[in-house]
Amino acid sequence: xxxxxPFIEFRNVHKSFRDAREGRIVHAIEDISLxxxxxxxxxxxxxxxxxxxxxxxxxxxFEQPSAGQVLLEGExxxxxxxxxxxxxxxxxxxPWLTLRQNVEYGPRERGISASxxxxxxxxxxxxxxxxxxENRYPHELSGGMRQRAALARVLVNDPKILLMDEPFxxxxxxxxxxxxREVAALWTETRKTVFFVTHSVEEAVLLGDRVIxxxxxxxxxxxxxxxxxxxxxxxxxxxxxxxxxxLEKLLAEEIAAEGATADxx
Amino acid sequence: xxxxxxxxxxxxxxxxxxxxxxxxxxxxxxNLVRLWRLARRVALPAAxxxxxxxxxxxxxxxxxxxxxxxxxxxxxxxxxxxxxQALAWYSGTxxxxxxxxxxRVIAGxxxxxxxxxxxxxxxxxxxxMEDLFDGLxxxxxxxxxxxxxxxxxxxxxxxxxxxxxxxxxxxxxxxxVNVAAGARQTPRILIRAARMLGTPPGKLLxxxxxxxxxxxxxxxxxxxxxxxxVLVIVAExxxxxxxxxxxLWSAYQFSRLDLILAAIASVGGxxxxxxxxxxxxxxxxxxxxxxxxxx
Numbered sequence: 001x002x003x004x005x006p007f008i009e010f011r012n013v014h015k016s017f018r019d020a021r022e023g024r025i026v027h028a029i030e031d032i033s034l035x036x037x038x039x040x041x042x043x044x045x046x047x048x049x050x051x052x053x054x055x056x057x058x059x060x061x062f063e064q065p066s067a068g069q070v071l072l073e074g075e076x077x078x079x080x081x082x083x084x085x086x087x088x089x090x091x092x093x094x095p096w097l098t099l100r101q102n103v104e105y106g107p108r109e110r111g112i113s114a115s116x117x118x119x120x121x122x123x124x125x126x127x128x129x130x131x132x133x134e135n136r137y138p139h140e141l142s143g144g145m146r147q148r149a150a151l152a153r154v155l156v157n158d159p160k161i162l163l164m165d166e167p168f169x170x171x172x173x174x175x176x177x178x179x180x181r182e183v184a185a186l187w188t189e190t191r192k193t194v195f196f197v198t199h200s201v202e203e204a205v206l207l208g209d210r211v212i213x214x215x216x217x218x219x220x221x222x223x224x225x226x227x228x229x230x231x232x233x234x235x236x237x238x239x240x241x242x243x244x245x246x247l248e249k250l251l252a253e254e255i256a257a258e259g260a261t262a263d264x265x
Numbered sequence: 266x267x268x269x270x271x272x273x274x275x276x277x278x279x280x281x282x283x284x285x286x287x288x289x290x291x292x293x294x295x296n297l298v299r300l301w302r303l304a305r306r307v308a309l310p311a312a313x314x315x316x317x318x319x320x321x322x323x324x325x326x327x328x329x330x331x332x333x334x335x336x337x338x339x340x341x342x343x344x345x346x347x348x349x350q351a352l353a354w355y356s357g358t359x360x361x362x363x364x365x366x367x368x369r370v371i372a373g374x375x376x377x378x379x380x381x382x383x384x385x386x387x388x389x390x391x392x393x394m395e396d397l398f399d400g401l402x403x404x405x406x407x408x409x410x411x412x413x414x415x416x417x418x419x420x421x422x423x424x425x426x427x428x429x430x431x432x433x434x435x436x437x438x439x440x441x442v443n444v445a446a447g448a449r450q451t452p453r454i455l456i457r458a459a460r461m462l463g464t465p466p467g468k469l470l471x472x473x474x475x476x477x478x479x480x481x482x483x484x485x486x487x488x489x490x491x492x493x494x495v496l497v498i499v500a501e502x503x504x505x506x507x508x509x510x511x512x513l514w515s516a517y518q519f520s521r522l523d524l525i526l527a528a529i530a531s532v533g534g535x536x537x538x539x540x541x542x543x544x545x546x547x548x549x550x551x552x553x554x555x556x557x558x559x560x
Binding site for chain 2: 095154
């Protein structure tokens with residue numbers, strides 16, 4: 001593979017849309033350029049409503065940039081695809097399918113043979129520790145199990161990149177901590193590229209190789225911090241807290257700036 | 266979201282000693298509660314029947330103006346099991362008439378369901394289809410179905426097709442409107458999920474919109490089926506021969522109130538049974554559903 005070509009590249013990406021209620025143009029993202037290497041664990045943090053989810057949606061192909069482009073292995077992304085698995089905060093499992101059917105959905109859509117579907121499904125269910133619950137419907141699963149199922153459903157497709165949109169925000173603290181550990185372990189094992197959006201600085205430092213901090217609207221890149229702590233990380237260590245303090249400070253500036261503009265209106 | 270289901274079991278009294286004793290007590294209590302509830306359920310219908318029988322047998326109303334329940338039962342018996350004779354529509358024809366009405370309901374309802382589900386999904390999903398059909402459907406829906414009877418007879422004559430047209434046309438509207446509303450409310454996030462799992466845009470309708478609309482489809486089918494029974498009676502009274510509606514009208518013309526009541530009870534029973542059938546089917550198909558459609 002060409003070494004000069006980045007794995008993922010955001011090239012001067014802008015995104016604006018019309019706020020239907022207020023009837024004005026909102027600039028969600030402004031001039032974002034970013035390169036991501038294969039196997040990197042990228043965390044995107046920013047104040048709420050800063051356009052970080054928009055960034056993820058563009059990478060997923062759900063939304064098109066107003067200007068600029070996003071490339072995956074040199075090819076422009078213009079639609080969703082199974083090579084980019086998305087884990088949503090709201091799980092978004094198909095409620096009419098059992099857990100197993102939800103996991104099998106992707107392979108079936110891609111026309112994989114029945115025997116390999118079964119094999120890869122079993123393996124993925126084991127990986128996320130959901131064996132035994134295969135025949136339950138999503139409403140019969142706990143929040144943590146649903147999010148594991150949502151993870152399994154995209155892992156089974158062996159995507160090039162995993163997009164996670166505040167996946168643990170709706171979970172209770174204990175479940176969140178456990179899933180964070182599991183995702184970290186999973187990444188150590190598979191070295192899959194992860195693009196993870198969160199509003200929690202602690203989560204960002206806990207999981208990421210690199211933390212991208214965004215400004216308040218319009219969302220621009222504020223900082224790009226490398227976290228080189230060894231894994232598994234200890235949230236109580238001084239180094240962890242140094243990173244955390246640095247990022248919290250950056251974020252606090254943005255929240256203050258937002259307050260200032262709001263007052264200026 | 267917690268999914269604990271609260272059973273309606275009787276609560277154990279606090280301080281009850283011995284698990285076995287408690288379980289026995291509560292089982293016995295549960296049976297008692299169940300019996301009591303059954304008694305409450307049949308109380309009102311039973312009271313009406315007994316009161317009616319009492320009023321008529323005491324002679325407070327003449328049997329000509331209101332037949333007693335027993336008289337209705339005897340007339341019904343003859344209608345079901347009596348010998349078949351020429352011109353005696355009231356003897357031994359019940360089974361045939363039930364079959365005829367059922368056949369019309371099934372034919373009309375099948376057409377309405379197929380057309381209503383397909384068109385409803387398309388209207389709910391494609392804005393072009395919505396723009397094309399919305400105005401027309403809302404206008405036609407505002408016309409009471411009985412207003413179409415003269416039109417149907419004019420076009421189809423006194424013929425099966427007139428009845429089937431009325432039933433199909435009438436029950437189509439609640440189905441199409443419900444299905445379109447359901448399809449329109451397909452959560453966007455499920456569409457996105459399907460897309461990122463590899464579903465091409467052309468297959469979203471069948472993979473996501475249709476299953477997501479199933480609860481609304483069953484709501485529409487249930488309303489539509491109820492209307493189909495209304496319309497089969499109307500059609501048989503006015504537009505075709507044979508069937509329970511025809512029996513109702515003939516009984517009226519012969520001043521047979523006992524048979525009118527027997528026919529009403531028959532229609533009620535069939536309507537209730539078909540409604541039970543469809544809600545049973547819905548419960549099976551919608552096993553995946555909780556109180557809310559979303560998650």
